[in-house]
Amino acid sequence: MASTRFIKDRGLTARMTLVMFLLGALFVGLIAILMAAAGSAGYGGLIPIIGIVGLGIAWFQWYNSDTVALKAMGARVVTPQQAPELHAMIDRLCAMADMPKPRVAVSDTDLPNAFATGRSPERSAICVTRGLMRRLSTEELEGVLAHELSHVAHRDVLVMTLASSAGIVASMLTSGARYGVIFGGNRRDNNNGAPFWLVVLVVSLVTYAVSFFLTRMLSRYRELCADRSAAFLTQKPSALASALTKITGEIATIPNRDLRAAQSMNAFFITPAISGMSFKTLTSTHPSLEQRLQQLAEVATALGRPMDGGPGALGDGSVGPLR
Template identity: 40%
Template sequence: MNGFKTAMLLSALTALLMVLGYTFGGSGGALIALIAAAGMNFFTYWNADKIVLRMHDAREVDAASAPEFYGMVADLARNAGLPMPKVYIVETDAPNAFATGRNPENAAVAATTGLLRMLSREEVAAVMAHELGHVRNRDTLVMTMVATIAGAISMIANFGLLFGGNRGNGGHAMAGILAVVMAPFAAMIVQMAISRTREYGADRAGAEISGNPAALASALAKISGAAQRIPNPVVERNPAAAQLYIVPVGLSELFSTHPKTEKRIAALQAMQGGITPASAPARRPSALDPLNRNR
């Protein structure tokens, strides 16, 4: 099913690029946009995870540099029946987490230092189980490609307005302005169509992997408000990155790529008692570990 979603996503975003190309350069511009889109799709398929991690200045950690956090992810990955993903920490006060990678064999999960400081150990485990749920459900390819390609569409639209909208032709200038407004909006519609249902699936998978839907519900409640209050520089630069996170950032409900957090919490609370608890991850304290702190 996700292969079909990916194909539909690429087709929709390629069409948006061609519309932009035609708006600013006629049939020749549309052809150039098609060629550029083909190259972009190929490059993004193989490199979207690297782009996303670099976008966040994510720092890879291992069993030596962050033993408790890394060990927690390792235990959860075993519970999920997944290969061990790469593990990253993002230095920012904004509490959030995301997963990336084109398949479970090439996956990575990341958490911010703000999230690690804010949540209890059980809540962090539940959040990371949610991200591993995205990996198991093979959502990560769609998520990372949307973030990179939709961001490129916004950038191209603004570039076209700057260099293609001042040709003395009022109709063409107006079309250019409309393209700048509508192309990012259309890309956001594509994001929302794919993103909202997948969050419920990852919540359920995360509850099964961690065995603790109540902890995931509690984590969502804690970080959803803080994620709106605390600035996120990555999303400010590239709004398309917002759909990567476990909770929405800086978007109204109308334009959010996620269901309402209250609905997700209610669904998780309804699961309580119906989830078989997973084995508790062993505690691995270390003075270097972001999770090793007094509570």
């Protein structure tokens, strides 16, 4: 993790470390089992190649994460002259957190959301939507930006890229195994065991399923960590709580067509672009709103600042239009 003033949560860090260890063990186990099966079936050199290709894909996604994410949202990088208030807010938060300032981008969508991306704190970007700036007060927007800066400081893009490696390789193996079962499924290993491609298909499917749930668990932990870090940095947990409540409520009013267009970015967003579903599932990338508000209430108590519902009415004190 980068050296910043964001407060550490040892409990969350321990849980995230455990999940990362399990994902690493899953990846090693996948390669070891399939290499053993491949050696018996005469495919000894195939599995390492697929593993290397999968890691290469993960590396490419991480290395170009900022470019890909900004393009996916149709965002443009803005200068201090184009968005002075937004830049001033990020300048202040970066000084408070003692971290490098990321690039600042704005997406023209009315979907109220924000995300952080980039392969390192020095090569990062914070993106907010016009819909978010229109709906939130200055203090609420500050809480959201602090949340996203915490993701940058904790290198969460790198963490989630590493976490997804086992799933990427398992997905590639699953796709290849389907063709193998169809076109070469009658080939068995030297011990007359199950066909090699059938073994690959079963093992990779199980690995992908376990990786799917573990990465989403890790994603929920990182969101809670970012909420907590932002609340302590700004000393205004009620402002972030108010922002989360507004964003979640406003997303329910966005047309389904716009929500579908943004769903590929849900893992990056501060709240998922999904309407009318419960977040209390193992498949969610984010904790439930209730869980996040409960944690922010605990932070408020620790700071001696009881939750008061957040500052301002909808749109009160919002950041001005871009130039």
